[in-house]
Amino acid sequence: MTNLPFIDLAAQQRRLRPAIDAAIARVLDHGGYVMGAEVRDFEAKLAAFGQSPMALSCANGTDAIALPLMAWNVGAGDAVFCPSFTFTATAEVVPWNGAEPVFVDVLADTYCLDPAKLEAAIVAVKAAGRLKPAVVIAVDLFGQPADYPALRTICDRHGLKLIADSAQGFGCTLNGEHPIHWADVATTSFFPAKPLGCYGDGGAVLVKDTAIWNRLDSLRVHGKAVAGDGVDTGHHDPKYLNTRIGMNSRLDTIQAAILIEKLSIFAEEIMLREAVATRYMSGLAGSRATAPKVIDGGQSVWAQYVIDHPNRDGLAAHLKAEGIPTAVYYPVPMHLQPPYEHFERGAGGLPVTEAAAGRVLALPMHPYLMAEDQDRIIAAIRAF
Numbered sequence: 001m002t003n004l005p006f007i008d009l010a011a012q013q014r015r016l017r018p019a020i021d022a023a024i025a026r027v028l029d030h031g032g033y034v035m036g037a038e039v040r041d042f043e044a045k046l047a048a049f050g051q052s053p054m055a056l057s058c059a060n061g062t063d064a065i066a067l068p069l070m071a072w073n074v075g076a077g078d079a080v081f082c083p084s085f086t087f088t089a090t091a092e093v094v095p096w097n098g099a100e101p102v103f104v105d106v107l108a109d110t111y112c113l114d115p116a117k118l119e120a121a122i123v124a125v126k127a128a129g130r131l132k133p134a135v136v137i138a139v140d141l142f143g144q145p146a147d148y149p150a151l152r153t154i155c156d157r158h159g160l161k162l163i164a165d166s167a168q169g170f171g172c173t174l175n176g177e178h179p180i181h182w183a184d185v186a187t188t189s190f191f192p193a194k195p196l197g198c199y200g201d202g203g204a205v206l207v208k209d210t211a212i213w214n215r216l217d218s219l220r221v222h223g224k225a226v227a228g229d230g231v232d233t234g235h236h237d238p239k240y241l242n243t244r245i246g247m248n249s250r251l252d253t254i255q256a257a258i259l260i261e262k263l264s265i266f267a268e269e270i271m272l273r274e275a276v277a278t279r280y281m282s283g284l285a286g287s288r289a290t291a292p293k294v295i296d297g298g299q300s301v302w303a304q305y306v307i308d309h310p311n312r313d314g315l316a317a318h319l320k321a322e323g324i325p326t327a328v329y330y331p332v333p334m335h336l337q338p339p340y341e342h343f344e345r346g347a348g349g350l351p352v353t354e355a356a357a358g359r360v361l362a363l364p365m366h367p368y369l370m371a372e373d374q375d376r377i378i379a380a381i382r383a384f
């Protein structure tokens with residue numbers, strides 16, 4: 001019995017290889033390896049796909065979250081509310097500039113940020129007075145949109161910025177709208193295993209206006225002078241005039257060229273992922289595995305297909321013996337990891353997050369999962 005892949009990147013590559021080879025060759029021919037023409041071209045195409053006025057690429061999905069925090073001068077004394085049931089990067093960037101994450105529990109069905117608990121956490125932080133609520137980072141966990149209408153209302157009531165960490169969810173929609181419809185900025189990652197991945201590291205920030213785009217452009221290139229800084233660059237290269245402390249976080253031109261090709265089939269791949277998810281859903285109906293719930297009106301891009309199972313570890317071992325790989329996202333919530341333990345938690349703690357961490361199991365999921373392989377996975381789960 002052959003071992004199945006968890007994510008089959010090779011299947012997509014077989015389909016796109018000639019186009020990708022040609023795209024890479026074009027970059028080698030023109031030699032603009034950093035900020036070449038493909039970077040701006042890709043940013044325009046990405047913005048169009050995500051129904052966003054503009055997009056700015058950067059080196060990875062972690063920097064994509066850090067850059068807007070820097071642009072808004074979020075720092076010491078500021079509270080940034082985020083889920084604990086997420087990949088490290090969501091909270092990791094918050095202390096970089098001295099701000100503090102406040103971990104908030106998620107909803108038991110979608111695993112996305114719980115609006116009621118967010119509201120309570122903001123009120124508690126305000127009452128305590130030590131930190132000033134500044135930003136909310138919502139995560140489109142496993143590919144589905146968070147409850148943005150509710151989160152936006154809360155952010156408006158308290159004067160907070162809203163970041164959509166859509167590293168797993170780029171392309172997801174709620175009632176036909178992409179997260180940027182509600183969020184101040186939406187961020188994504190092009191890590192190879194994400195739904196829209198490149199062949200290395202990459203990331204992007206979707207933004208709504210030129211002023212923030214320029215500020216982020218400055219920050220991704222060492223704080224270079226940009227339009228709006230009011231700097232008379234005279235005869236100097238603005239690259240060597242620094243108006244703020246920035247970083248080096250650019251998307252390689254070769255990765256942009258690869259992403260242009262991948263984006264051209266992404267809409268179709270989301271539909272293929274949806275078909276795989278639907279097949280799992282009906283195949284597992286009536287079994288002890290609880291299928292994932294997507295928010296009403298939501299379209300997930302199915303970065304992961306995550307079931308809930310009372311004997312998660314037993315099932316994972318059984319599937320492994322059958323040549324079926326699985327993964328646990330995430331075994332230890334952020335607020336229980338040693339470097340993050342001392343940060344604040346929303347009132348009542350994070351019982352839903354802690355329970356979910358012991359029960360979730362991600363099954364093989366990618367657009368090219370064959371029906372017979374999926375049948376094998378479903379049969380193995382039902383037999384356990």
Ligand SMILES: *Cc1c(COP(=O)(O)O)cnc(C)c1O
Binds near residue numbers: 168
């Ligand atoms: C992958 C991921 C990131 C970080 O992306 P990188 O490109 O790996 O830096 C951030 N947030 C979430 C939720 C992720 O899944």
